[in-house]
Amino acid sequence: MAKKTIKDLDVQGKTVLVRVDFNVPFQDGKITDDNRIVQALQTIKYLIDQDSKVVLFSHLGKIKAEEDKAKNDLKPVAERLSELLGKEVKFSPETRGEELEAMVNGLEAGDVMLVQNTRYEDLDGKKESGNDPELGKYWASLGEVFVNDAFGTAHRAHASNVGIASNLESGVGFLIEKELKYLGEAVDNPERPFVAILGGAKVSDKINVITNLLDKADKIIIGGGMAYTFLKAQGKEVGTSLMEEDRIPVAKEIMEKAGDKLVLPVDVVIADDFSPEANAEVVSIDEIPADWQGLDSGPESVKLYDEILKDAKTVVWNGPMGVFEFEKFAQGTIGVCESIAHLEGANTIVGGGDSAAAVAQLGYEEKFTHISTGGGASLQYLEGKPLPGIEAIADK
Ligand code: AMP
Secondary structure (H helix, E strand, O other): OOEOEHHHOOOOOOEEEEEOOOOOOEEOOEEOOOHHHHHHHHHHHHHHHOOOEEEEEOOOOOOOOOOHHHHOOOHHHHHHHHHHHOOOEEEEOOOOOHHHHHHHHOOOOOOEEEEOOHHHHHOOOOOOOOOOHHHHHHHHOOOOEEEEOOHHHOOOOOHHHHHHHOOOEEEEOHHHHHHHHHHHHHHHOOOOOEEEEEOOOOHHHHHHHHHHHHOOOOEEEEOHHHHHHHHHHOOOOOOOOOOOHHHHHHHHHHHHHHHHHEEOOOEEEEEOOOOOOOOEEEEEOOOOOOOOEEEEEOHHHHHHHHHHHOOOOEEEEEOOOOOOOOHHHOHHHHHHHHHHHOOOOOEEEEOOHHHHHHHHHOOOHHHOOEEOOOHHHHHHHHOOOOOHHHHOOOEO
């Protein structure tokens, strides 16, 4: 059933709690990619325009020990948000207590504040990540309405999403609405042909996605380290390539069921070591030497993928086609990215994580219909599984 959205809620002048995903990358204390903050602006600005008092919650990194706190302090994010909004964003250094409560109570219409990293609550018994009922109830008591706009966290049941939603009137924000629209249309009502491209390291991570998409997609291209388990299942020599022996039976099963729907590489770039300086050679998939490993799709494979993608009307891409972090083994990923970027009139979706990073690195962000802000959440969606953070929101 469709979930309530921010537009279904009466937020006028109210204290609105908003779960956003500000889990942004940092280097030397500086934010290196503020996309997730930018993606949350629409919801925040809408609430400001509605004279709401906006209280934002987010996690940042993981907090396993006291010393993790300093490097995962959300204060710099409040500062960046303040620059993006062009107005003051108050910051509560505490996740609970009198100081936080006084700050919330002191908010005026249109004010925005950010609460310290919700995972600070994990130090004392995983209260946030374990969805401690008392914590969800306490945070919910700070506001009148709850909006969940953290798509990147939607596959987790935490106190700051599921916990708060269980105690307050709730709806999803504009970002989650957008993510569900694009992913939902692609998976459940795709314009055809629908081509899925799955890469990345492990078959085990994506088995459920492949199985779910087998019934929905017209072609599934398998690249990256995942491909070698399938090639091994066909009886080929894969050398020292990444391979999951225990997944060979399921790879065989999938290939039998899929027939020519499943597309594997026809050539690969092999290396004599897992290193950016390794010697590299292009070979057909029947010629991988026993002591070399495949680290990228070869040029013939890239051509084959391009041929398949040429007519696609819907494309979902998740996972790089090779070790794109090493320049010598990035061509497969670059090739697929370019093939998709140049499609006219197709619905093209990148499922977050490494492939989204590759798109950004290559400067093709504008060429895609949608780049998901949630790697894990979009994968779980592609598996056809419910997302607890969204399930917890009230139905329309
Ligand atoms: P994932 O998180 O499953 O999407 O995997 C992404 C990672 O898979 C990237 O860091 C890639 O370097 C890695 N990867 C892709 N292809 C290969 C390969 N052929 N061998 C080893 N690692 C790979």
